[in-house]
Amino acid sequence: MGAFGAHALKKTLTERGSLESWRTAVTYQVFHALALLALSTREIDHKSTVPFDTSAKLFIGGTVLFSGSIYGLSLGGPRILGPVTPLGGLCLIGGWCALGFGSENSGKQ
Numbered sequence: 001m002g003a004f005g006a007h008a009l010k011k012t013l014t015e016r017g018s019l020e021s022w023r024t025a026v027t028y029q030v031f032h033a034l035a036l037l038a039l040s041t042r043e044i045d046h047k048s049t050v051p052f053d054t055s056a057k058l059f060i061g062g063t064v065l066f067s068g069s070i071y072g073l074s075l076g077g078p079r080i081l082g083p084v085t086p087l088g089g090l091c092l093i094g095g096w097c098a099l100g101f102g103s104e105n106s107g108k109q
Helices: 001-010 009-015 019-042 046-075 084-106
Strands: none
Touching: 019 046, 019 084, 046 084
């Protein structure tokens, strides 16, 4: 998405003044994709998978809502996407909280 915005959409995004917003969406998308990749590599302990599964679901949903709404707004999408962005942000925060809870409790018997 970063390369697409930087090359194919640069003129459109610059004219709209939304190139920086696009970059923010890309940054959050990449950061949470890396977090999902890290989650996917952990050893599975069936007693403690719920917080990690919840975290992954919140990261996916949050990224779609947060980055997706910013992409849409940057390209001139409907203004209704504006309130979607903070909902995505809340999902991302919830994902980090679930990850922290799961990490804290994964070592306890």
